[in-house]
Amino acid sequence: MLKQLLVCSLSALLLAGCTAEETGPKKVIKPTELPLTLKFVESKEPEDAFVNSATYVMTGQTDRPLYLTGIEYFASGKQKIWFSETIKPGQYDGKSLKLSQQSDRAKGYRSYRYELEDTMNEWSEESNDLKKFLMTGVEFQNQSFHASEYDLLMLEKSTVHESMMGRSLAAIDSPAGIKLKKGEHAFTISLSTKSFGTPSARTL
Numbered sequence: 001m002l003k004q005l006l007v008c009s010l011s012a013l014l015l016a017g018c019t020a021e022e023t024g025p026k027k028v029i030k031p032t033e034l035p036l037t038l039k040f041v042e043s044k045e046p047e048d049a050f051v052n053s054a055t056y057v058m059t060g061q062t063d064r065p066l067y068l069t070g071i072e073y074f075a076s077g078k079q080k081i082w083f084s085e086t087i088k089p090g091q092y093d094g095k096s097l098k099l100s101q102q103s104d105r106a107k108g109y110r111s112y113r114y115e116l117e118d119t120m121n122e123w124s125e126e127s128n129d130l131k132k133f134l135m136t137g138v139e140f141q142n143q144s145f146h147a148s149e150y151d152l153l154m155l156e157k158s159t160v161h162e163s164m165m166g167r168s169l170a171a172i173d174s175p176a177g178i179k180l181k182k183g184e185h186a187f188t189i190s191l192s193t194k195s196f197g198t199p200s201a202r203t204l
Helices: 002-023 128-132
Strands: 037-041 051-059 066-074 079-087 096-104 109-116 119-126 135-140 150-159 184-192
Touching: 051 135, 051 150, 079 109, 079 119, 096 135, 096 150, 109 184
Parallel strands: none
Antiparallel strands: 037 051, 051 096, 066 079, 066 184, 096 109, 109 119, 135 150, 150 184
16 A cells, blocks of 8 residues: 555656646747848949949848947048947848948049938038049948958048058958058048947937
C-alpha cells in the first residue's frame, strides 16, 4: 500500500509540474532587426554642369539618432559647421537620401543640399573669396554601407594652386583624417552617431 501511495504522489507532482510549465509565460521571439543600410544609386547626368549629386536608398532601421553634418575645414585648422541635422530613430525601408553640391567659381557661388523623402534643405554662400580657387574636386561615397560611428558621404576640396593632392574619400574614416595644405580648404557631409555641432530643432 505504501509503495502504491508513493507512486501516486510522484505522478501527482509530475502532473503539477507539467501543468505549471504550460500555464507559465511564453518567450516571445522578436524578428531580426536589420541595421540601417545605405545603398548608392548611380545618379543621372545633371542638367546643370555645375551641380554634382548622389542618391542613396535606405533599408533597415536605426535605434539611435544619426547626425547629417556639413563642415568646412580650413588649412589653419579651424572649422565651420554649416549644418547638423538629426535623423531620428526608426524604420527607413525604401526611403532615399539625396545629396547635392553646386559651385560656380566665376560667380563666387556654392551651395549644398540634402533631400530625404519630402524634406529638403539647402545652404549657400556667395563670396569674392570663392573666385580665388583655381580647382575644386568633389567625391561622393559610391559604395553601399551600414551606418556606423562615422561615414563620410561627400568630400569637396578646393585650392588656389594649379594642382591638388591629398587623401581620397575612401581613405578618411574620421575628421582627423582630413589634412590640408596652405591655400586649400575642404567641405564634408558626413553621417555619424556623434553630433559635431548643435543640431537644429528640426528632425527628419
